Every structure is written in C-alpha cells, then in structure tokens.
Amino acid sequence: MKKEIFMGDEAVAMGAIHAGIRSACGYPGTPSTEIFEYIMRYVENHKAPIHALWSSNEKVAYEESLGASYAGARSIVTMKHVGLNVAADPFMNSAITGVNGGMVLAVADDPGMHSSQNEQDSRYYAHFAYILCLEPHDQQEAYNMTREAYTLSERFEIPVMLRLVTRLAHSRSSVIIKEPLPQSVLPVSDKRSQWVLLPVNARQRYARLLAVQKEIASYCEESPFNNLEITENKKIGVIASGIAYNYIMEYFQEKGEALSVLKIGTYPLPEAKIRKLFESVERVFVLEEGYPFIEEKLRGILPHSYNIQGRLDRTLPRDGELTPELIRLAFGEKPKEHEKLPDIVIPPRPPALCKGCPHGDLYNALNEAMKSHKDGRVFSDIGCYTLGALPPYNAITTCVDMGASISMAKGACDCGVNPSVAVIGDSTFAHSGMTPLLGAVRENSNIKVIILDNATVAMTGGQATMCTGENMDKLILGMGVDPAHYRILSPLPKNLQENTDIILQEMQYQGLSVLVCRRECIQTGKKKIKSKSEKE
C-alpha cells in the first residue's frame, strides 16, 4: 500500500497514468491546468511513453484525444469548464461516434469564479450528450474514479466525463495508489459506419447511444460511488454530491450524529436509491456544488408531495461556492462563534500585472493614444492582460471569451465604432484569434489588432505557446495582412513615446493594422535565469 500526496488535479492525472493512457491532450485553464502539468512532469521524469503536449485550444485537444481513442489507445483530455464550450462540437459528436480506446474528459468547474468569467456546471453537458459523468468528493476518489472511468468508457463505448471543482482540484491530501495497469492498446478502429457521421450512420449511432442508456443507468444504480446510509432519524435526509458531501460530513462530525445520506458520485442519478431515501425521510436537503442540477431533476414542474430543500428554494444561496458554514446555517444552526474582524479597514489586494510586465508598457502607450480618440473602444481577451481593466490602467472596455477581442472589434467597427482596437495575447491568438483575423483581412476592416507576444501562456503559469516571434510574423503576413500595417513594438518604458506614435499612426489608417507588442513575460524570463543558474 503506497501513500502519496496529491492535489485533486494530480490524483486525476495519476489515475489516468495508472489506467495506461498513451495520450494526454489539453489546453491550460484554471483550475484544470495541474492535471496536464503533472502528466507532463511524469512523462519527463519516467521517460513514459505517453504523448503529452499542450494543444492550441480545447476543441483541438478534444479531437486529438478522440483520434487517440480511434487509434485504440486510452487517452485523457483536460480543460476548464468554459473550455468545454470551445470543445462542445466534438464533445457532443463523440457521444454519437462513441470511442474505441477508453477516453476520459477531465473538466474542472470554477464555482465562485475564482479565475473565470462564469460558473457554468459541466454536469449539464454530460446530460446533454447522454454520457456518463463521475464526480469525486476527495483526492482518493479522484484517483479511483479516473482509473474506473477507463473501464466504463470501454464497457459502454462512450467518452466519460470526470467533473472536478476548484476546491478539490486545488486541495492536497494523501492517496493510496494501486499497481499501474500496463498500456493496453486496442486495434485501430476500422468501423466506418461508427466514425463517418453521415446522417445515415449518425441516426444509427444515436439510436445506439439511446439504447446504451439503460446499461449506464443500471451501472449507476449499483455503483459504489453512490452510497446510501440510512439512519434512525426519519425526519431529514440529505443528498450530497462531490465536495458538498465533505461539508455535510464535517457538520455531522461536529454535531456527533448523522442523518441519512445519499452520496452522489455518478450521473445519471441512481433513481432507486433516491426513491429509497425519499421513502425513509420526510424532507430531503440537496447539497451540490455548482448549479442546482440534481435539485432541478428531482423537482420537475408539476407539484408533488415530496419536500425538497436546496439552492432553488434559497435554503442555500442560488449562486457562488458552498462552504461548511453555509451548510450548517442551512440546517438551522446559529452562526459559529468566531473572532471578530478588526475595526480597521482591510483594503483588498486584487491581482495585478507584475512589476515590469510588458503588458503595462503597452497599456500606457495605448492609453496615451486613446486620449485623442475618446469615441474609441478597446476589446480585450482572456489572459493576464485582462488585468488592464483594473487601476491604474483602466485600459480595456470588454473581455468576454477566448478570441472575442478581434471578432467583437470587427463587429463593432462594422457598426461605426472607431477606433476599434483589439488586444489579445499570443496564446489566445493561436487558440481562437486567427479565424476572426482572416475575416478582417478579407474585408480590410478598420480595426487595430494588438497582439501581446510574451512567448508564453502566462496566466496559467507559463506553459509553452504555439506561435511566437518569427513564426508569428510569417503566419500573420501569410494570412494576407498588409506588411505596411504590420508593426512590431517593443514594450519598454523608454519606448513609450515611440509606441504611442506608432499606435496613433495606425489609427490614422482606414484599414486593418496588426501591431505586435513583443517582449518575453518577466516571470518566464526569471524562471529561465533561475534554472540556468541552478544548473551551473
């Protein structure tokens, strides 16, 4: 019995490695990034024969993973919840094709929006695609479930979703690991009727997906991940999934007594166990992290005689993250006594661009240029540079989703906004900035696209970027951008005036300009120097 310390993310990674994966694909995104990073480190340290390099975006990653499954290998694909929106097309269709080698999608939701634009709940996606979803409540279960997910994926011939939330993804504990399985590779698929989704095949595949639902449901009924404990108390029972299970158990530990609890670890839900719980008690509290997914399933529209409490009736807050204290209060406890906060003001310490960050120098120049263009707007994107929304810069006017800077700038320009500026990083540009730029090239749209080329995926910890430096120059010019309006800026404090002038010149031009702001991220720069000096 070997015990090791793992973050939730790392336990998933180890579970996948021990299930014999040959392929890992993903795009960085908090709180999912550490799954992939662990696999990469493992591959490097153990010279493991697993292909594990970041993909250009989640859609690409998902398709690469599906290709690995097609080839007969077990594979994992990792992303954050909003990344699954990007990968939604292959995701939905992979439920129709089904899989060959076992395929697991590890997706990490971010309730409370610690590092995200929304707190969407991936369980709805699993339901939408009619695939199986597993949700671990602790690190041990994250490891066990991931291993098990491969068996289930191959048994039902569907991809399996593993849903994590921030608090588990980024929490460490000890995990007992089992003997790793060897990499077993199935023959490459040659079932064209399975993989060529022409309507004639797709209808049959969809019927097959519907037919397998019964088997999936009966697995969920028997699964040890759904555990029902009935106690003496006939008044109140609890349904708790994922991390919410930990909070209710914490409450029982403090109280010294337990209620009947149905712990949920799989979706679809175990209907017979749910009925049994409702038959044993008068009232059921539904505790789940994220949206009220289980609660909505239980309530339906028409009135019924069951008494259900949860997020929908505001026993718990409708949005945001759960906490142990919120669970206590839901059960009618008085707020726990605690030390009072001091009577002095504790000012917030929001995240900020690092000292010496190239983005700061660009924003200073852009703000200068915008002073004479009061009607202009700056459409930004997802990355460290989104912090340009905060003081002292207050430089950007939108940030919606990966790649939206260029497309929104173009859409606004088409309807009269001038200057219409897009600010996007090199990694986000490779992720989904290229396609909207092609449209702007075709129309020679009057937008000013600023690409912040810091040669890394900075926000998520400095992963390798897809396209930087000279390669980026070739790519953009190859797309048809006019070389006369392709400008390279060096974002340094001493170049403030020069950079401001270049931006102003391009604002005079009525057409597409691309301005690349090129300087390495100071964090990755520092890391390089550090690792060099450690080697010496």
Add this chain to the structure above:
Amino acid sequence: MKKDILIAGVGGQGILSLAYVLDNSALEAGFYFKQTEVHGMAQRGGGVVSHVRISDQKIHSDMIPTGKADIILGIEPLESLRYVDYLVPGGLILTNSQPFINISQYPEIETLEKAIKSYRSILFDATKLAKEAGTIYAENMVLLGALSNFLPMDKGLMKKWVKELFASKGEKIVEINIKAFDSGCQAVSLDLLCI
C-alpha cells in the same frame, strides 16, 4: 488532536513550499491532513491563502470552517488580518511584522500592529531573521519554524522535509533554510512564555 492552520500572504511569498513541509511531515507522523491552495489569476500579486488541516481523526472539509482555525500564520501583517473570522475565539495570530506593500491603500504599519495586538498574537520580524540566516527568501521557513512550536509533529521530522524541499538547490541553500527554521523556532518559543 486537531490543528487547523490558515496561512495568509501574497502570491510569491512561498506559501506552497511551507505547505509542502507541513503536508509531508503530517503524513509521515501518521496524521490525516488536507491542504487547499490558490492557483491562477489570484496569484498575480494578489492576496493568497492556504488552509492546512491536521488531525488524528478523519478530515472531511478541505476548507477550514469559519470559527475553527486554531492559528492564522501571516507571511505578512495585513494578510494576517484578512481572515480573522476563520479564527476560533481566542485563537492565535502568528505573523511576520514586515509588510509587503504593493497597493496604494496599505494601512499605516502602527495601525496594523495595534489591530493585531488586540488578538492573542505573536508579531515578530521574520524577514530580519531570514536575512540573518542568509537570504530574505527564507522568511517562509522562519515562519514555519515559529509555527512548529504549536504543531503535533516532531521538529526534527519537519526539518527533514525542509531539507527534502531544498535538496535539489544544493547544500548551501538547505543550510540557510534550516538555519532560518531554527531561528524562527527559537524566536517564538521565548514568546510562548508570555501569551
């Protein structure tokens, strides 16, 4: 036995290294433990927090519930006050007195010290002790040494994991950090008599 420790500081102050030593020594000493941390956007110069829970009984919640923390360990004084509502009545604030100022509204240090002293607290200059040990970057190990006085794990065991943590960086770095740990440990053990 249970110890719930909330560690508060600013991204880049070495909270994760500190937690590494706590996790590993707790595991080796046979305790249950859980430890949360912050990654992603908040790391960029923002306030960060780690919840460390150590117990001889099974631990359920990854987060310390409000009012249950036994100790707040502040890597920096302002952050040591941000989560005081997690502290059990009469719980301890153990904090570095050297501020990390990267925001314009940072309170006067005298105001902060006065507020900290209104709780059961130990306020000491960990930065200075780290410098004396050899590098300012060892202030997290000074604080870990100070914290070790309140933990159920053997100090020798904790030092073993400090060594493990820095082993790849060479003997000199290991030595500095062990020295930092020891000086933190001693600095506060004298203080223990008066709280």
